[in-house]
Amino acid sequence: MLPAPSSQSGKFVLQPAYFTSTLYVNAISNDIDALEKTYESQYNGEKEKDKPFTIFKTVWCAMGWQWLHFKIFDARSREMFLRVTCRLFIERALKARWPLEAAVAIFGLYVFFKTQPAGSPRLYTITHLPIPIDQYRSIIALPCEFGAPWKGSMTSVLRLLVAEGAFYILPENAQAPITLPREVLVQETPETVAEQPKKKGRPSKADRAAKAQVAVSSLEQWLQKTGVPKTSEPDSELTHHLLLESPSQTAIQYGNWKKTLLESLQDNLHGKDALHAANEKIVTRLQQAERLAPESAGGPGLERVQRAFIEMSVNRGGLLSLSEGAGLGDASQPKRRDKLRG
Numbered sequence: 001m002l003p004a005p006s007s008q009s010g011k012f013v014l015q016p017a018y019f020t021s022t023l024y025v026n027a028i029s030n031d032i033d034a035l036e037k038t039y040e041s042q043y044n045g046e047k048e049k050d051k052p053f054t055i056f057k058t059v060w061c062a063m064g065w066q067w068l069h070f071k072i073f074d075a076r077s078r079e080m081f082l083r084v085t086c087r088l089f090i091e092r093a094l095k096a097r098w099p100l101e102a103a104v105a106i107f108g109l110y111v112f113f114k115t116q117p118a119g120s121p122r123l124y125t126i127t128h129l130p131i132p133i134d135q136y137r138s139i140i141a142l143p144c145e146f147g148a149p150w151k152g153s154m155t156s157v158l159r160l161l162v163a164e165g166a167f168y169i170l171p172e173n174a175q176a177p178i179t180l181p182r183e184v185l186v187q188e189t190p191e192t193v194a195e196q197p198k199k200k201g202r203p204s205k206a207d208r209a210a211k212a213q214v215a216v217s218s219l220e221q222w223l224q225k226t227g228v229p230k231t232s233e234p235d236s237e238l239t240h241h242l243l244l245e246s247p248s249q250t251a252i253q254y255g256n257w258k259k260t261l262l263e264s265l266q267d268n269l270h271g272k273d274a275l276h277a278a279n280e281k282i283v284t285r286l287q288q289a290e291r292l293a294p295e296s297a298g299g300p301g302l303e304r305v306q307r308a309f310i311e312m313s314v315n316r317g318g319l320l321s322l323s324e325g326a327g328l329g330d331a332s333q334p335k336r337r338d339k340l341r342g
């Protein structure tokens with residue numbers, strides 16, 4: 001008998017660690033920032049500014065925050081989701097520099113905590129807000145730092161939470177995790193992909209695609225660093241500066257620099273000896289490489305290099321004169337060439 005496939009498909013459940021990671025903490029923090037900006041714009045546009053909490057509830061519903069509770073249904077994940085979200089509102093209130101920032105954080109904490117669904121089907125809810133005692137003292141004293149109309153509204157909201165016993169007092173630094181976010185997501189970059197250890201066996205399609213992406217990204221970064229505009233227009237495409245120069249002009253510059261170098265070396269005995277030694281070393285290395293390579297790897301290339309070295313007394317530059325045709329003629333000193341081959 002073979003096992004029959006299940007008729008019910010598996011359910012995808014977000015793990016609690018997701019809500020303590022940068023994936024959720026950064027996202028919800030950005031949403032709170034947007035809530036503050038929208039509330040500030042709405043509040044400044046109101047003629048009657050003596051009811052800041054009423055204005056906040058309008059903005060809260062207009063931005064769809066009332067639906068946030070229905071994003072998570074799994075009880076284990078939902079508990080962490082509720083605790084982290086409420087904690088972020090508390091920490092935002094304690095770090096606020098302006099009355100409006102503190103008011104948005106306290107109002108958001110109250111509305112989010114009090115609007116937990118209680119109908120059917122029943123979802124997991126939290127009945128208390130864990131808060132260290134030092135933070136509790138600070139948040140209770142927070143309204144006294146601001147004037148009307150913020151002081152009255154924040155005092156009323158906090159008084160309701162205290163009267164209901166919503167705050168669960170903890171010792172100092174007793175929250176878990178101690179800081180948010182706890183898990184930091186590291187984005188995959190060409191550098192991190194290159195540092196990964198090589199796998200045994202043939203690379204998979206995913207590995208080949210990843211390497212190709214790394215190569216493309218590296219090329220794009222190099223082009224960004226070395227690129228110059230094709231034209232003077234603002235939206236002109238980038239290209240490499242060498243592609244903008246005429247090849248003949250580049251060859252002329254190379255010839256002039258090489259001529260200057262050879263003249264400076266020929267003016268003194270040490271320069272001539274250094275140039276001769278450099279040429280001889282290159283020829284010797286090429287001969288060693290030819291002996292190590294297969295027989296088919298040799299050819300006229302090495303012979304031309306040897307002839308150019310032998311003709312140094314004529315062309316002065318030796319191997320530096322290969323671009324001017326050095327080594328193309330017949331060897332005039334076969335004995336010296338045989339000596340080099342030995």
